[in-house]
Amino acid sequence: KNEVEQSPQNLTAQEGEFITINCSYSVGISALHWLQQHPGGGIVSLFMLSSGKKKHGRLIATINIQEKHSSLHITASHPRDSAVYICAVYEDTGNQFYFGTGTSLTVIP
Amino acid sequence: NAGVMQNPRHLVRRRGQEARLRCSPMKGHSHVYWYRQLPEEGLKFMVYLQKENIIDESGMPKERFSAEFPKEGPSILRIQQVVRGDSAAYFCASSPFQGNLGDTQYFGPGTRLTVL
Numbered sequence: 001k002n003e004v005e006q007s008p009q010n011l012t013a014q015e016g017e018f019i020t021i022n023c024s025y026s027v028g029i030s031a032l033h034w035l036q037q038h039p040g041g042g043i044v045s046l047f048m049l050s051s052g053k054k055k056h057g058r059l060i061a062t063i064n065i066q067e068k069h070s071s072l073h074i075t076a077s078h079p080r081d082s083a084v085y086i087c088a089v090y091e092d093t094g095n096q097f098y099f100g101t102g103t104s105l106t107v108i109p
Numbered sequence: 110n111a112g113v114m115q116n117p118r119h120l121v122r123r124r125g126q127e128a129r130l131r132c133s134p135m136k137g138h139s140h141v142y143w144y145r146q147l148p149e150e151g152l153k154f155m156v157y158l159q160k161e162n163i164i165d166e167s168g169m170p171k172e173r174f175s176a177e178f179p180k181e182g183p184s185i186l187r188i189q190q191v192v193r194g195d196s197a198a199y200f201c202a203s204s205p206f207q208g209n210l211g212d213t214q215y216f217g218p219g220t221r222l223t224v225l
Contacts, residue, residue: 033214041198043216086152096167097142097154
């Protein structure tokens with residue numbers, strides 16, 4: 001059983017669409033991270049959340065601690081958003097990170 | 110202000126050789142994390158270090174793998190007697206010392222290890 005589950009696994013969208021990627025987790029956490037891995041392999045940390053909501057440009061991340069769920073939203077999607085988006089949680093009882101398997105997003109012009 | 114640096118970016122080793130992967134954290138960061146991404150798989154946590162101290166190595170294979178983060182110099186991930194299954198991308202990330210677990214991490218570009 002995976003501690004972190006992401007959905008969908010693969011997502012294809014038309015340019016301009018609003019996109020939502022979901023992450024559910026089963027452990028108690030002190031923080032949740034959203035990461036972006038580009039086709040070349042490089043990883044960028046998008047957000048770190050412990051509660052509420054954060055916004056950066058066209059990206060919005062929310063977390064519901066009670067429901068153990070987070071969402072990453074992309075507004076007005078663009079082909080350059082095409083990447084794998086990874087949810088990672090930091091367990092609060094140990095210094096342990098758990099990763100989702102990622103959502104592969106393709107935005108078509 | 111340089112980001113996290115890893116070298117080499119690509120490393121080829123023959124079975125049985127040793128691989129040394131280096132990670133220089135961002136300036137002022139005293140926490141380093143190592144992750145491994147096997148082909149077609151997700152990221153896996155390996156080890157979390159502070160200067161001169163291993164905090165958590167629960168994700169490290171029990172044999173052949175070791176990590177250090179000395180007082181001076183980069184963090185080193187060392188793999189002895191490499192096998193083909195060690196072929197993967199190894200990512201390092203660093204975070205500033207705030208005494209708060211789960212701080213925002215900054216990732217390096219990764220080292221792609223290929224074992225022939």
